[in-house]
Amino acid sequence: MKTVERASLPGNDFLIIAHRGASAYAPDHTFPSYELAVAMGADYIEIDLHMTRDRQLVAFHDRSIILEGEEHAIANLTLKELQNFLPGRIFNEQLPVMASKSFESLFVPTLEDIFLHFKDQVNYYIEIKSPTATPGIEKELIHQLESYQLLNRSDRFPKVIIQSYNADSLKKVFELAPSIPLVKLYSQDTTSISKGEIRDLEKYASGVGVNHSLVTIDFVNRLHDKGLAIHPFVVNDADDIQALLNMGADGIFTDKPDIAAKVKRSHLREPTKP
Template identity: 25%
Template sequence: MNKKPIIIAHRGASGYRPEHTLAAYELAINFGADYIEPDLVSTQDGVLIARHESEISETTNVAKHTEFAQRRTTKIIDGESKTGWFTEDFTLAEIKTLRAKERIPQLRQHNTVYDDLWEIPTLQEIIDLAKNYSKKLGRKIGIYPETKHPTYFRNINLSLEEPLLTTLQANGYHEKNDPIFIQSFEVSNLQYLAQKTHLPLVQLINLTGQPYDFVISGDVRTYTDLLTKSGLEEIAKYAQAIGIHKDILIPRDHKNKLRSPTSVVANAHASNLQVHAWTFRNEDYFLPLDFQGNPQGEYELFFSLGIDGVFSDFSDTALNVRDRSQSLDIS
């Protein structure tokens, strides 16, 4: 496994800029992040764009656009009722008239000064950014795209996998060692991708629930079942890593204090799977009681488990701790 954990800029440097904007990705790259992470959804005309969800009222200024008022609607996505505006009801040209805004302004008031400044980027624009900076900086900037709600999009005839592979192939992403990981909370689309590409795949593992394609197919297995020895061996047949909720690696008690680490990292490594943990944030709201005011200490603890990467909203903090830990290890 990797000796030096990779730092994945979770939706860009989203602790400092509205998430999933080129400005957020650019800042993360300048901090030194190894990978930038776009969540991918589709427009009506089949273009992949970066948004946390296909419902965009929380992350764009669409509500201010009176010309789109009639498109506000309610849909069931992965079993949940959502009301708002949805990317699949807009062409790319229409999406490009919108501007991004801070998703959690109550915690990141400082980011709201950037509201309404930046466009919603396409996957191609994000790839162009990564490649341009790779040349400029003389180091590979990886991308770490997630297919969001793949079963939902497939069922409305906007499958994510084919345009994703087409775009990646057109941009020279072909081999298992290319600077890319493709991730999903579902299983069947990763298994499909494994038959179509050599690019590394990541099975996302949530704290509770089950993959939505399992719900649809009647498969009773949960995310917890995927972490058994046999479950991990099954994942290793189609994926190279698991992207896992950090509370599974070190659970919290009812007082928000950390308990003892689980054996998941060792078990995953035994199945030849990398372990990438999510999501690390600096605000006390997200931190366990043990590390209030000390996000660096949380990174140090998780790095000590031997994980292979972290998703972080604050990649500068993650990098500082990682590189300090690495220099201590060397000495």
């Protein structure tokens, strides 16, 4: 049987991935947040992806929401029910210094809303959330990506990158569309990723995502030796971003793409040390 090669990620650039958009300044996973991220110089907008009870793909981070005082899993709500949730009002309450009246009517967008709005003018970094609760989410995602002609392109950066904490979900995506770069997320200490697990990653993954506080030069080199990129999360401090650049990280997730873009520009202007 012919071995299918895993996709590759850019190895000569530092990707700025807007975590839920420019979510320090606007409600996460809304058009203002995504648009601001692009304007600030983000290379990718990150989309946390859930599937509703009526099998609609939506951009939302948490597994559940509070509606009328009761908690509901996204997987148990219809799209119509979910759109009773107004993320802008929550943002305005939690971050009044950034509040805007225009945010109050914002809704939870579907993935198709996002594709219709941005088309192929941005790059998408999509996290598959709760795949065990929503069987078939991978197949529906690939269907939509194909429908909007976002796969098998020859752009400077891959138009789409997919990530997940769930290895089985990523392997399903690999079977369906091996041209998509896949990133395995980890929540634990990076030292606990065994040699055997890295060998498994080499079969399907293009990179890993870990908490930025756990990244070391040794870990970066260990991954790079196996052809795996590293995209730490979530990094908003300029000094932390600079430190990750110096360690050789391939990109970062940030709520503040403007700060990341400024650090990146400054880094690129620095003369190469002999």
